[in-house]
Amino acid sequence: MRDKYFIDTNILVYANDSSDKSKQQRAKKIILDGIREECIAVSTQVLSEFYVTVTRKIKVTLSPEAAKNEIQLLRNIDIVDIDFELIIHAMDLSGKFRLSFWDSLIIAAAIKSRSAILYSEDLSHSQAVETVKIINPFFTSPKPV
Numbered sequence: 001m002r003d004k005y006f007i008d009t010n011i012l013v014y015a016n017d018s019s020d021k022s023k024q025q026r027a028k029k030i031i032l033d034g035i036r037e038e039c040i041a042v043s044t045q046v047l048s049e050f051y052v053t054v055t056r057k058i059k060v061t062l063s064p065e066a067a068k069n070e071i072q073l074l075r076n077i078d079i080v081d082i083d084f085e086l087i088i089h090a091m092d093l094s095g096k097f098r099l100s101f102w103d104s105l106i107i108a109a110a111i112k113s114r115s116a117i118l119y120s121e122d123l124s125h126s127q128a129v130e131t132v133k134i135i136n137p138f139f140t141s142p143k144p145v
Contacts, residue, residue, distance in 0.1 A: 005118070006043075015027035017058045034077070119137050
């Protein structure tokens, strides 16, 4: 079994956004592999941000019902609730690592879920924060000059 991993909002959004087929395919694979191997986690924050983004902010939006259906497909994975302790942990991470509070809340949820990896396009690729390594699954290393 692979290490458990946590997915940020952008992974869910790309899986439902057809404007970049390459990212869409990669995001879908991450989600489907995680579901199949029972090694994936998200937070209630991620699900909330996903809903708002796909119903209002992408080029071809989903209907509220379609977005709700996508979220319901994730009902059996590990979903981390945002609670008081998580908020305090996020505040500590934000100060220590100089991250936004919202990014720190995602990282704190990944830590709480005991995920080894956090897949996100929005954070520094290969950065480690406490017990979690951040991986941008769309990162391509720069070509040598």
